[in-house]
Amino acid sequence: MRQPLKMKLWNDFKKLQYDENGFRSFVDYYLLLANWVRCNIRLFDASIIESLGITPLIDIDPSEYVVENPGISLEMEQIRMFSDRPKTVNLLIMRISETLWYLVTINSNKGCPICVHDDLKYLIAENKLSKERRLILECDSCGYVEFSDGTSWNGEIVDIFPVNKNELVEYGVKL
């Protein structure tokens, strides 16, 4: 859906900027964005919702998943997120989902072998057919992916889920 973003929807989203509680903590900011997406999800194309992994992203308990230091500033977010109206509905949901992923994704502090300046992030990849879940490391700059045991990515078709600290420990990661 390359639908233009109508002023009505943009104005509704922009009201979040003045939410009194929405920028107190990263958990509050997560809830602010995730609740808005949940209320408006029917307005977005199902295929982009799936490709951005929105459903598992807004379905988690933020107290268990939101990271302590996602590398963004809430003060800046209150301006950045609501400046420059995106041209299309898709660009709006991409902006929101990118930020939600930042809020819940744990950095491995292992550099990406391709872009070097960026670190790999932990995620769970669930095979669409077998439902087997494996821990992966992904670079959100270039899309490089490897399994956490160091084996190369095999191109299987997966759904992506966030992973929290407790789950990482269960996968044998030493934090």
Ligand SMILES: [Zn+2]
């Ligand atoms: Zn990279």
